[in-house]
Amino acid sequence: MPIFEQTYRKWEGTLKTTGIRWLPITKMGIKQTFKKKRFLLFFIGCQIPFLVFAIRLIIGALVPESIENAPEFLKITPSFFAHFLWIQSSFIFIMTIWSGANLINGDYQSNALQLYLSKPLTQLDYILGKLSIVAFFNLAITMVPAILLFILHVLIKYDKNWFIQNLWVIPAILGISLAVSVIHSLFILCLSAITTNSRFSAITYFIILVLTDGVSDLLYHLRRVSALLTISISNNIYSLFGIFFGKHAAKIPDYSENTADPYYGAAILIVLCVLCYFVIKKRVGRIEVIQ
Amino acid sequence: MIIETNELTVKYGELRALDTVNLTIGEGAVGLLGPNGAGKTTLLRTLLGFQKSDEGKASVLGLDIKDRQMEIRRRVGYMPEMDCFIPGISGVSMVSYMGQLCGMHRLDALQRAHEILFYVGLGEARYREVQTYSAGMKQRTKLAGSLVHDPEILLLDEPTNGMDPEGHEEMLALISDLAYKRNKNVLFCSHLLQDVERVCKDIRLLNEGKLRVSGELKTLKQESDNVYRLRVKGDVLAFIEALKLKHCRVETDKDGLKIWLPEKTPLKRIFEIAYQRKVQIRHLSRSEKSLEEIFMDAVKNNNGDLDANL
Numbered sequence: 001m002p003i004f005e006q007t008y009r010k011w012e013g014t015l016k017t018t019g020i021r022w023l024p025i026t027k028m029g030i031k032q033t034f035k036k037k038r039f040l041l042f043f044i045g046c047q048i049p050f051l052v053f054a055i056r057l058i059i060g061a062l063v064p065e066s067i068e069n070a071p072e073f074l075k076i077t078p079s080f081f082a083h084f085l086w087i088q089s090s091f092i093f094i095m096t097i098w099s100g101a102n103l104i105n106g107d108y109q110s111n112a113l114q115l116y117l118s119k120p121l122t123q124l125d126y127i128l129g130k131l132s133i134v135a136f137f138n139l140a141i142t143m144v145p146a147i148l149l150f151i152l153h154v155l156i157k158y159d160k161n162w163f164i165q166n167l168w169v170i171p172a173i174l175g176i177s178l179a180v181s182v183i184h185s186l187f188i189l190c191l192s193a194i195t196t197n198s199r200f201s202a203i204t205y206f207i208i209l210v211l212t213d214g215v216s217d218l219l220y221h222l223r224r225v226s227a228l229l230t231i232s233i234s235n236n237i238y239s240l241f242g243i244f245f246g247k248h249a250a251k252i253p254d255y256s257e258n259t260a261d262p263y264y265g266a267a268i269l270i271v272l273c274v275l276c277y278f279v280i281k282k283r284v285g286r287i288e289v290i291q
Numbered sequence: 292m293i294i295e296t297n298e299l300t301v302k303y304g305e306l307r308a309l310d311t312v313n314l315t316i317g318e319g320a321v322g323l324l325g326p327n328g329a330g331k332t333t334l335l336r337t338l339l340g341f342q343k344s345d346e347g348k349a350s351v352l353g354l355d356i357k358d359r360q361m362e363i364r365r366r367v368g369y370m371p372e373m374d375c376f377i378p379g380i381s382g383v384s385m386v387s388y389m390g391q392l393c394g395m396h397r398l399d400a401l402q403r404a405h406e407i408l409f410y411v412g413l414g415e416a417r418y419r420e421v422q423t424y425s426a427g428m429k430q431r432t433k434l435a436g437s438l439v440h441d442p443e444i445l446l447l448d449e450p451t452n453g454m455d456p457e458g459h460e461e462m463l464a465l466i467s468d469l470a471y472k473r474n475k476n477v478l479f480c481s482h483l484l485q486d487v488e489r490v491c492k493d494i495r496l497l498n499e500g501k502l503r504v505s506g507e508l509k510t511l512k513q514e515s516d517n518v519y520r521l522r523v524k525g526d527v528l529a530f531i532e533a534l535k536l537k538h539c540r541v542e543t544d545k546d547g548l549k550i551w552l553p554e555k556t557p558l559k560r561i562f563e564i565a566y567q568r569k570v571q572i573r574h575l576s577r578s579e580k581s582l583e584e585i586f587m588d589a590v591k592n593n594n595g596d597l598d599a600n601l
Binding site for chain 1: 362365367369378380392394399422437440
């Protein structure tokens with residue numbers, strides 16, 4: 001059909017009524033974020049630990065098993081993957097700010113919300129679409145490289161026994177990556193929904209994480225009550241490694257003894273996520289009506 | 292009926308933004324008029340499911356607004372009043388994105404976006420970022436975004452806002468084209484009476500959340516059979532005096548005389564008086580109300596009943 005005729009034509013196609021309605025929002029968000037050159041550099045930089053771990057894995061595979069005094073770091077155990085994800089979790093902090101701080105308040109500023117919601121999308125679709133943008137980037141630096149490392153190890157050194165014994169690592173990688181990504185994504189979206197400026201939401205996110213960490217550390221050192229560690233959001237997030245990797249989490253080099261009780265921490269994070277979701281929903285609904 | 296409401300009420304706290312509105316809108320172009328705060332935008336938003344109704348029912352294309360919102364939005368194109376756009380993307384990407392959000396395939400949406408942007412007159416500017424557009428260009432982009440999925444109904448909220456005179460004319464021409472040549476059902480919401488008069492044959496007038504006037508514009512403009520407009524030459528004052536003696540009400544304005552004949556008085560009485568006063572009648576026609584008069588009557592007559600039958 002030529003596009004040069006300046007006239008209105010009837011569209012003969014049919015609209016999809018099934019499938020994931022929010023997917024175009026996510027695709028557009030990812031495309032827009034990748035347009036930022038500095039972000040792209042940072043994203044590539046986030047994959048450096050993957051290369052380092054992959055090299056470590058390859059060297060480990062080349063060392064014959066008969067060598068008893070092989071260094072500990074060359075042994076590929078579940079804590080190898082937990083350690084990798086632990087390192088990547090620190091990148092999530094910046095990744096979340098970069099990809100999520102302006103997602104909802106950017107739409108407030110340009111009044112785009114009514115454009116979205118006049119289309120066949122619910123508020124939940126809108127929130128899921130935006131949430132998936134941040135989650136995509138977070139998973140791209142955690143879940144995807146961790147699974148690739150697992151596959152790489154299986155391919156290089158195929159050991160049936162190791163594979164069967166450590167098959168649980170795959171759901172552990174999926175679980176911890178999804179949990180960490182969703183928590184950070186919901187949190188930044190919530191801040192993006194309650195502020196009208198992306199800088200403000202980024203700064204608030206930073207302050208809340210640092211402040212809860214500081215307060216939790218201070219109170220713990222004064223009182224020595226482990227429940228006080230759950231004040232820290234980051235501490236609660238890191239404590240999730242204990243749930244997914246069990247005793248292997250303790251072998252992570254940076255794993256602190258002063259970690260909150262994982263189940264108590266998880267419960268607090270679930271409450272925080274539910275709270276964030278309702279705040280986002282309320283804010284999106286309020287803007288929709290009042291404007 | 293395209294749109295139907297039954298005792299529809301929407302409240303913002305104590306304020307009744309829509310107050311038991313009974314409205315039917317048929318096919319074609321219909322103007323939704325009212326002063327600021329009359330409830331026009333609230334009505335559009337309620338029909339789209341943005342705003343929940345507190346009482347009453349409403350349907351769009353026979354679909355209940357309470358439980359068929361998604362289908363309604365799929366079949367309706369909405370052009371919001373406010374300046375709104377998706378930041379950081381070009382015009383063609385934005386319109387294509389709107390199409391994808393409606394459920395169009397990516398390539399279909401892209402092809403359609405090109406066509407529609409040409410249609411609304413943004414052919415050359417379609418690769419520029421939307422935030423660099425002028426107010427008029429943004430209005431056209433919004434119209435394109437509401438048209439991309441080829442909806443059955445267009446809900447246009449103040450579509451000529453912020454446009455220069457030339458753009459304003461072009462926008463009205465586009466809406467007329469859509470309504471009368473492309474068979475789109477258009478609900479044209481505006482406070483600019485002349486715009487509505489240019490495009491619509493039917494009007495609905497809201498004030499303070501209530502439906503005040505509803506009907507065909509031509510019918511609404513007709514005054515009673517005994518009101519006439521005259522232009523005369525000669526002793527006008529004497530002619531007016533003579534008419535008043537015969538119990539006629541007379542008003543003068545820039546267009547001449549407006550005469551209300553008493554009931555059952557034949558038209559020839561005017562000619563008789565003119566003949567007696569040696570006044571020449573140069574023009575005589577049945578008087579018509581202007582849309583402005585209809586609007587002002589409805590706004591002033593807040594507590595009155597509906598002025599025309601639904």
